[in-house]
Amino acid sequence: MDQAVAGKIMDFLTEIGVPFELTTIEQNTFLPGLHLHFGVLQIDLEKLEFLGDILHEAGHIAICEPKARPFLQGDIFKNGLLNGRKAQEMHGEEMAATAWAVAAVTHLGLPLDLVFHEEGYRGGSKNLIDAFSDGKGFGFPLLGAWDMTHPEKGYPHMQKWIRDVSWL
Template sequence: MALKEKDEVKKVVLFLKEIGIEVIEKELGETFLPGLELGPDCIYIDYNKLLYPGDILHEAGHLAVTVPAERKLVGTAEISKDWPTQGDEIAAILWSYAALHHLEFPAEFVFHPNGYRDSSEWFISNFESENYMGLPLLEWIGLCLGNEKAEKENKSPFPAMQKWLRD
């Protein structure tokens, strides 16, 4: 079965479209992550080169945590040379954990053994222990609530998200 036809991939693509991230199928050359490239408000996917479908969620996380004005510049010469920052990277990792939780996928879907500089198990262990490094940042940008604020506001805490895209 072609990767594009797999249920998990279809579910990811549908989810991204529902939250406002466009997914465009496109033939790609060499990219940092095989078969994936970010563009203005979108993700380009080359299904013939894509190795790990969970990487789609991580890349979507980069778009999701970026302010809209910069999101429109991703993949162009106008985007800051510092993008994504280290904070953006941490936020994108945590966002992708929330997304896989929302989609009811196992953590290994995103945090596969061939990614995250051999730290996949470390991320999974931390997240499953509810040690959400970067949570104050995701909370500050308005995407989710930590336990304390969620309880005060009678809302669901992270990994539930209040919204998926940064304003």
Template sequence: MTVKESIEVKKVLQFLEEIGIEVIEKQFQSSFLPGLDLGSNCIYIDYDNLLYPGDILHEAGHLAVTPFQERKLVGTDQISSEWPTQGDEIAAILWSYAALHHLQLPLEFVFHPNGYKNASKWYISNFSSGNYIGLPLLEWMGLCLGNEKAEKEKKSPFPAMQKWLRD
């Protein structure tokens, strides 16, 4: 079975299609993450060079937390040299956790030992205990609700998302 045929990757690809993030299969030689690159509201995947399929969700998180008008600039020389900011990185990490929860995939799928500057176990520990680093940022972006606001609005709190893409 190839990476593309794995149950986890199929779930991720279907989810991304449903929320409006295009995935384009493409061969390329080098990128920041092996087998992955970002373009204008899309993710390029080179399945032959993809080392960690969970990284697809993290990269999708970067697109998801980027404002709509800027998403189309990703992968071009028109995107800010500051992109992604540290706040964007934190938001993308937490977004990918919510996606894992939604897809019922194990945390290790995204937070594998070879990622996150050796902090994968730390993220898993924090998220598993309900310590959602960056939650106020995702709330501010209008993507989810913390416990207090969710209770007031009678909606599901994070890790449930109110929407998956930032306006």
């Protein structure tokens, strides 16, 4: 694991206010070394396989509707549906979290393959890298709707990293 990149990512999360903690994770998790615990991203660097996964999971915290953020726990898609959040909202947030992670990796000057590593995305990493090159992709219209993207520069430039608006 590249400790310099890990440090850069964690410094960024601290700077923008995404709550995380370095800890030991004993239970099996959706992504090795990462667990959402009531709105806090728990990171076990010993078990973590891909640094880019930190950014994607942090994206879920950052783009989550503010009133729901403290309830993010475990497998957020499964638990979100159990807690009454709508499937379409959850799918939209998955796309927005992906777009957020791309904006973050771009902001940090890191390559897209950090987020879209070959072991993830069911073999579609190359297609996703192509889709998100040059400010394209999916999910970013939601970031704009939530006033997160920079109004003049547009995606992937962000004016704020944490969503502070709810659905109307």
